[in-house]
Amino acid sequence: MSSVPIDIEQLSHISGDDSEFESEILLEFCELTADLISDLQRAASEGDIQTTYSLAHTIKGSARTIGAVHVADVAEVIEAGARSGDASQFQQGLAQLIAAFRDVEAFVHERCTSDAA
Amino acid sequence: MKILIVEDEQISAKVLARAVVALGHESIVASDGLEALEVFAKQQPDAIITDWMMPNMDGPELCRRVRAAGASRYTYIIILTARGARSDKHEAISAGADDFLSKPLDKEELQSRLKVAERILEMQVNLEEKNAALERQQALLTEKNRLLERSQRNAEVAGSRFSQLFQNLPVPCFTFDSNLIVFEINEKLCSSFKKPIADLIQREITDLFGKELVTEERVKELKNVLQGTPFLEQDWNDGERYYLVSAYPLFGHDRVVTGGIATAYDVTELRKMQAELRGANEALAAMAVTDGLTQIPNHRAFQDRLSTLIGEAMRGRSFALAMLDVDHFKQFNDSFGHQAGDEVLMSVARTLKENTRRVDFAARYGGEEFAVIFLDVDAARAARLAEKLRRKISEIENPYRPITASFGVAMYGPTTATEQSLIKAADDALYRAKDAGRNRVEFAGDDPAASAA
Structure with a gap:
């Protein structure tokens, strides 16, 4: 795990150095992804591979967009597992995903509040 | 976007x-x-x-x-x-x-x-705009083509109708282009050539009809047609063939002359018949004034001639009339037959013809009587000319017996200024000649100089 959970370059690329839009998109990401992760946990525990795959794909997509590299990578591993029908790595993947997401959340929290201040 | x-x-x-x-x-x-x-x-x-x-x-x-x-x-x-x-x-x-x-x-x-x-x-x-423009153009073109096709169809119909009309016209015609090349010939004209159409078209007019018929003068006339001036019923002949030709210009678009159409009646037969008729008429006219037996002018021709001369004499022309009678002709006929008599009359006529001047006029008056007009003569000259004729007649060789004639001569003059008085004067002189023993010339009136000659 890297010390910086977000690829700042990608982030500023998509926001165009608009800090307001940046904050908006980061906060929205956190909110949505938190919901998606709990959905993913339920689907994985229920062995719903199709839903698992779809949710992992979505998390991966938005994470890559904002530059949340670790979240994206872990989500991609889960997605690949779901695509090949291999559910064995789900729990470990989920733990990693949650950890990565926590890092992002912390980063976002700090960045947005410090920006606001 | x-x-x-x-x-x-x-x-x-x-x-x-x-x-x-x-x-x-x-x-x-x-x-x-x-x-x-x-x-x-x-x-x-x-x-x-x-x-x-x-x-x-x-x-x-x-x-x-x-x-x-x-x-x-x-x-x-x-x-x-x-x-x-x-x-x-x-x-x-x-x-x-x-x-x-x-x-x-x-x-x-x-x-x-x-x-x-x-x-x-x-x-x-x-592309869409271009396509739309192209489609519009295409539509326009299609419309144009449709119109063109229609007008072509119309032209074809008109063309075939014209062609039928042209071919079946009871008038011999041909068309020619601006180079005087024969373009079309109809059946009527074709039949007068007695050759297939293919041998007649696409030839120069001069070549088709011959240079003797289409002379340079006539080529000029045809060129005038191409300038828009028609000509009507010209007599074209080369002495052998006769055509009655009319030609009119043919116009294309914008009233430009593209060629001409000509009618050419073959009037060769007609002209030949006309010539024959003229000849026959002339012969008939000659016959009317010629004596059938002797082939010299007859009584009627003599009367015409005399009346004409009297008209001319009133303007100062002088002439004499000699009447002559074959001596003892009735007797000759009775003795040797009419055929021999006829031969006598023919030989006298021939003698008169051969021994008169070109200006004189000899005719058979009737029976064995003849009349001779001597033109532009005085009494002495008339007497000499009559005397010469008398002598020549007496020299005619005849197998049966010598032939002689008696002459009475009268000058046209104040007392003999009409046909009747002149003829009577000559006739009187003739009777005197007969009374005086025949085979002699007597002069009218008392002109002893002349009678003595």
Whole structure:
């Protein structure tokens, strides 16, 4: 795990150095992804591979967009597992995903509040 | 451009929409394929940027549906593909996609892709405009062709009608072009040549009719026709063939003379008959004034001649009339037959003809009596001329017996100024000659000088 959970370059690329839009998109990401992760946990525990795959794909997509590299990578591993029908790595993947997401959340929290201040 | 973004994942959709707007375009976001189709139908976007992998309907399927919807103008479709993911781009292109854009978003790439989209759509518009113009032109051309075909058909009908008319005209005609080449010949004229049409057309008029018939003068007349001046019923002949020819100019577009049409009646037979008739008439006229037996002018011709001369004599012309009678002719006839008598009359006539001057006039007056007019003479000269005739007659060789004639001569003058008085004067002199023993010349009145001559 890297010390910086977000690829700042990608982030500023998509926001165009608009800090307001940046904050908006980061906060929205956190909110949505938190919901998606709990959905993913339920689907994985229920062995719903199709839903698992779809949710992992979505998390991966938005994470890559904002530059949340670790979240994206872990989500991609889960997605690949779901695509090949291999559910064995789900729990470990989920733990990693949650950890990565926590890092992002912390980063976002700090960045947005410090920006606001 | 109005750009429809189809993306089920909210963050990416939002970021893409913002980037699209930042590049100066309008963006509409749909979160899945079905919503996208609805928006597409309602808003007619210029371009669609769609995610590949979406629940319910994926990107390629959306492409297919959009293309199948058959919009009035072209919609440019870009499909988003995850960077590094192995996606079947071929499938997407077949489904109707135009280009690809990789995920996550690279704004420069987006800009380039949209530039290409704009360019292609512009070309598409130009193309559509050009097509429309082309279609309009095509329609115009089709209409023109239709009119042309109709007028061609009309021309063909008219042409065939004219051709039939021309061919069946009971008047021999031919047409010629501006180089005086025979273009068409109708059956009537063709039959007078007794040759197939193919041998007659595409030949110069001079060649077809011959230079003797179509002289340089007539070529000039034909050239005048090409200048717009017709000619009517000219007699063309080479001494052997006779044609009655009329020619009229033929006009093409804009009243330009393109050639001419001519009628050429073959009047050879007619002209020959006319010539024969003229000859016959002349012969008939000659017969009317010629004595059948002796072939010299008859009594009637003599009367005409005399009356003419009296008219001329009143203007100062002098002449003498001699009446002569074959001596003892009745006796001769009785003794040797009428045929011998006829021969005597013929030999006397011949003698008179051969021994009178060109200006004189000898005729058979009737029976054995003859009349001779001596022109431009005085009494002495008339007496000498009569005496010469008397002598020549007496020299005629005859198998039966010598022939003689008695002469009475009278000058035209104040007392003999009419036909009757002149003839009577000559006749009286003739009787005196007979009384005096025949075979002599007696002069009218008492002109002893003349009688003594």
